[in-house]
Amino acid sequence: MLALRSAYIEGATIVSPMPEYDGVLRGLPSNLNPDRISIAVGSTELDGSSPFEFSASGASSSTKFVPEVDIVAPGVDVLTTLNTQSDEYDEVTTTAASSGIVGGVASLLKSKNNNLKPDDIREIMRRTADAMGAGLYDPKTGFGRVNAKAAVEYLDDNTITHGVLENTTSTKIQSNQQKTLFKGAWGDLASGAYSVDVYEVTGTVTLPSTVEDVWFHAKGTTGWSAANPNFQRPFALVDIDENNQEATFTTFIYHVKYNSGAQQIDEWHPTHKDNVEIAYTIAGDPLPSPPPPAPVPQTPILQGTVVSGSPSLSWNAVPWGLSYQLNRNSTHPQVSSETIITTNTSYVDPLPINVEVSWEFFGNISYTVQAVNYQYVASPSSNAIVYNEDSYGIGGGLLKLEEGENLPEKFALINNYPNPFNPTSTIRYDLPERADVTLTVYNMLGKRVATLLDGMIQPGQHETLFDASALSSGNYIARFTAIGVSGKTFEESMNMQLIK
Amino acid sequence: MKQLLTTILIISYWLTPLLSSAQTINDPLYNQQTYLQTVNIPQAWSSESGSSNVTIGVIAPGGVYKDHEDLTSRVTLKYQSAIQGLLPHGTIVAGIAGASTNNSKGIAGINWSSPVYSYDAGKIETFNWQENGFPMSEDFYVLDKSEIANRIHDARSDDVDILMAPITSCRMIKSHLSPVRNSRFIPHLNHRTP
Numbered sequence: 001m002l003a004l005r006s007a008y009i010e011g012a013t014i015v016s017p018m019p020e021y022d023g024v025l026r027g028l029p030s031n032l033n034p035d036r037i038s039i040a041v042g043s044t045e046l047d048g049s050s051p052f053e054f055s056a057s058g059a060s061s062s063t064k065f066v067p068e069v070d071i072v073a074p075g076v077d078v079l080t081t082l083n084t085q086s087d088e089y090d091e092v093t094t095t096a097a098s099s100g101i102v103g104g105v106a107s108l109l110k111s112k113n114n115n116l117k118p119d120d121i122r123e124i125m126r127r128t129a130d131a132m133g134a135g136l137y138d139p140k141t142g143f144g145r146v147n148a149k150a151a152v153e154y155l156d157d158n159t160i161t162h163g164v165l166e167n168t169t170s171t172k173i174q175s176n177q178q179k180t181l182f183k184g185a186w187g188d189l190a191s192g193a194y195s196v197d198v199y200e201v202t203g204t205v206t207l208p209s210t211v212e213d214v215w216f217h218a219k220g221t222t223g224w225s226a227a228n229p230n231f232q233r234p235f236a237l238v239d240i241d242e243n244n245q246e247a248t249f250t251t252f253i254y255h256v257k258y259n260s261g262a263q264q265i266d267e268w269h270p271t272h273k274d275n276v277e278i279a280y281t282i283a284g285d286p287l288p289s290p291p292p293p294a295p296v297p298q299t300p301i302l303q304g305t306v307v308s309g310s311p312s313l314s315w316n317a318v319p320w321g322l323s324y325q326l327n328r329n330s331t332h333p334q335v336s337s338e339t340i341i342t343t344n345t346s347y348v349d350p351l352p353i354n355v356e357v358s359w360e361f362f363g364n365i366s367y368t369v370q371a372v373n374y375q376y377v378a379s380p381s382s383n384a385i386v387y388n389e390d391s392y393g394i395g396g397g398l399l400k401l402e403e404g405e406n407l408p409e410k411f412a413l414i415n416n417y418p419n420p421f422n423p424t425s426t427i428r429y430d431l432p433e434r435a436d437v438t439l440t441v442y443n444m445l446g447k448r449v450a451t452l453l454d455g456m457i458q459p460g461q462h463e464t465l466f467d468a469s470a471l472s473s474g475n476y477i478a479r480f481t482a483i484g485v486s487g488k489t490f491e492e493s494m495n496m497q498l499i500k
Numbered sequence: 501m502k503q504l505l506t507t508i509l510i511i512s513y514w515l516t517p518l519l520s521s522a523q524t525i526n527d528p529l530y531n532q533q534t535y536l537q538t539v540n541i542p543q544a545w546s547s548e549s550g551s552s553n554v555t556i557g558v559i560a561p562g563g564v565y566k567d568h569e570d571l572t573s574r575v576t577l578k579y580q581s582a583i584q585g586l587l588p589h590g591t592i593v594a595g596i597a598g599a600s601t602n603n604s605k606g607i608a609g610i611n612w613s614s615p616v617y618s619y620d621a622g623k624i625e626t627f628n629w630q631e632n633g634f635p636m637s638e639d640f641y642v643l644d645k646s647e648i649a650n651r652i653h654d655a656r657s658d659d660v661d662i663l664m665a666p667i668t669s670c671r672m673i674k675s676h677l678s679p680v681r682n683s684r685f686i687p688h689l690n691h692r693t694p
Contacts, residue, residue: 014652014663014664014665015662015663015664015665038665044538046534046535046538047534047538048535048538048539073535073539074535074538074539078535078592078596079529079532079533079535079607080591080592080593080595080596080599080607081565081568081570081571081591081592081594081595081599081606081607082565082568082588082591082592083562083565083568083584083585083586083587083588083590083591084588086567086568086569086572087568087569087605087606088568089529089570089595089606089607092588092592094589094592094666095666096589096592096593096666097535097592097593097596099593099664099665099666100592100593100594100595100596100597100664100666101535101539101596101597101610103556103593103596103597103662103664104541104596104597104598104609104610104611105539105541105544105610106662107550107554107556107597107598107610107611107614107661107662108544108548108549108550108610108611109548110551110554110661110662111548111549111550111551111553111554111611111613111614112547112548112551114551114553114554121662145538145539146539147539147540148539148540148541148543148544148610149540149541149543149544149547150540151544152544152547152548153544153547155548156547
């Protein structure tokens with residue numbers, strides 16, 4: 001009956017009635033229920049007050065797959081549709097009717113939370129059932145009479161989260177024990193007697209502060225019961241500490257050493273003791289609903305001045321701007337690029353540039369500002385304010401402030417225009433930082449015919465004119481080199497054609 | 501007159517929340533479905549009455565009797581070999597869980613919106629043999645573990661979420677249940693003693 005197990009593993013909740021009592025327990029699929037694959041349903045009288053006399057009970061047996069009832073619902077004189085005529089209704093007395101009620105409730109739970117797994121639906125119905133026996137579990141009525149209202153409200157009151165425990169420790173608790181293992185729908189070991197070592201495997205999960213319940217899933221759990229026989233069904237014990245802070249899971253691994261014929265087997269079942277996984281569900285108080293997304297703040301407008309030699313930035317407050325992110329982008333070797341977070345709308349940047357020698361190496365220090373809302377969503381960057389060499393005078397202190405422009409992101413040499421040309425052509429190039437630039441023109445014999453640039457140039461987009469009035473027609477090569485103040489170098493050449 | 505108006509207002513003040521929280525069900529047999537009250541279904545409806553994103557499956561001999569007036573708009577026959585509703589069990593559970601609610605007919609289903617897929621648990625096989633030189637042929641309804649396993653596999657392929665399998669009272673047999681193509685077997689289910 002592998003398909004039944006397969007359906008369970010893939011996520012279907014199977015609801016089936018207990019076999020009806022007629023002296024012989026028979027039927028499918030709830031008679032496989034020692035494997036706990038389907039939810040086995042028993043019957044009560046119509047008013048739910050007592051179990052129906054003939055509903056089968058879950059008497060235990062070590063030799064037969066006798067079902068254990070999970071839950072009960074009315075199964076006597078239940079009014080429903082019949083298969084006789086299209087408008088035929090009648091009261092029926094059958095455990096099938098009880099399973100229809102439980103299946104209907106299961107479908108409501110799945111409708112309310114589509115992430116529920118089969119074990120979740122079973123456990124929620126168990127935990128919210130109205131007990132009919134003396135103890136938690138009664139062989140005749142299982143965990144009690146299904147209570148649709150309580151089951152649905154359980155999902156109102158609790159958030160369901162899933163996890164898999166992988167960090168476990170193992171301890172051998174039995175050596176060379178004789179165990180009779182039955183093969184049910186689960187497991188890969190043939191039924192029979194074996195000599196085994198049993199390992200107890202435990203692990204803990206930290207719980208949220210509002211935990212209500214914790215249970216394991218058969219699907220995703222590799223570990224068996226310590227019971228004998230155990231039908232090879234995945235199994236784990238769950239123990240929540242008294243402070244509700246952590247759950248301890250315990251399961252058991254079998255090292256199967258010999259079969260009853262004394263043949264060596266040496267297999268781990270259902271997995272090696274170091275590879276145990278336990279899948280679980282945590283039910284707890286609902287997490288607070290997330291706030292609606294806040295609007296992206298408007299982009300502030302940045303202004304800069306000089307105060308006591310330091311850059312002084314200010315910007316306007318914008319709606320939804322809970323804080324502001326001032327971005328300092330520096331190519332100066334003594335100043336790092338940084339992000340400054342503030343709730344104010346102004347900032348004086350105490351730059352560590354106060355020695356004259358540093359002017360020699362001065363690069364660009366530019367600022368942009370972004371407004372950030374309470375969900376940490378930032379506005380687009382503002383205009384840039386750039387402080388460069390020209391901003392300083394001899395002896396320190398900022399003397400001049402320039403409105404920044406959008407600096408190029410990288411070095412580039414852009415093809416001259418026009419090309420072919422006569423007699424002049426414009427060569428454009430990009431500098432992302434202040435750089436030592438040379439631009440030299442060679443003829444096809446490799447002889448230098450012109451030097452257009454040679455020296456330090458400010459960052460930005462630039463162009464220079466190549467006047468070839470004195471040269472003859474032919475191809476020329478322009479060679480461009482740039483060494484930025486940050487140490488970055490850039491070289492590129494291009495062909496230019498002079499036609500007179 | 502003013503006092504009467506005040507009284508009416510007071511009455512309506514108290515009645516309004518009662519009326520709005522109570523479910524208005526127009527299915528004529530709803531009041532006889534006392535089992536719904538027993539397991540608190542009407543109270544659950546105020547929070548959840550079913551989603552069209554969830555699929556209910558029924559695996560039963562002959563599947564569900566889809567032509568029933570209270571099921572036809574909800575049930576899809578996904579696999580059918582014998583006559584639909586060969587045995588009553590599939591129709592019984594389909595009606596309880598998924599009969600059309602508020603359609604002014606019959607009963608109310610527990611779930612109002614989820615589609616119900618029907619799967620015939622077994623299948624008809626025709627066996628041919630020779631008897632005294634004459635060709636013989638007869639239909640058998642085959643209902644065994646492998647057939648049920650096939651239907652469960654089909655249901656999973658159809659993304660069925662809740663699968664009801666009311667087949668426990670059927671013998672797991674490969675036996676003569678003729679004629680199964682055009683008549684239904686109706687056991688006596690309305691007696692208290694099986």
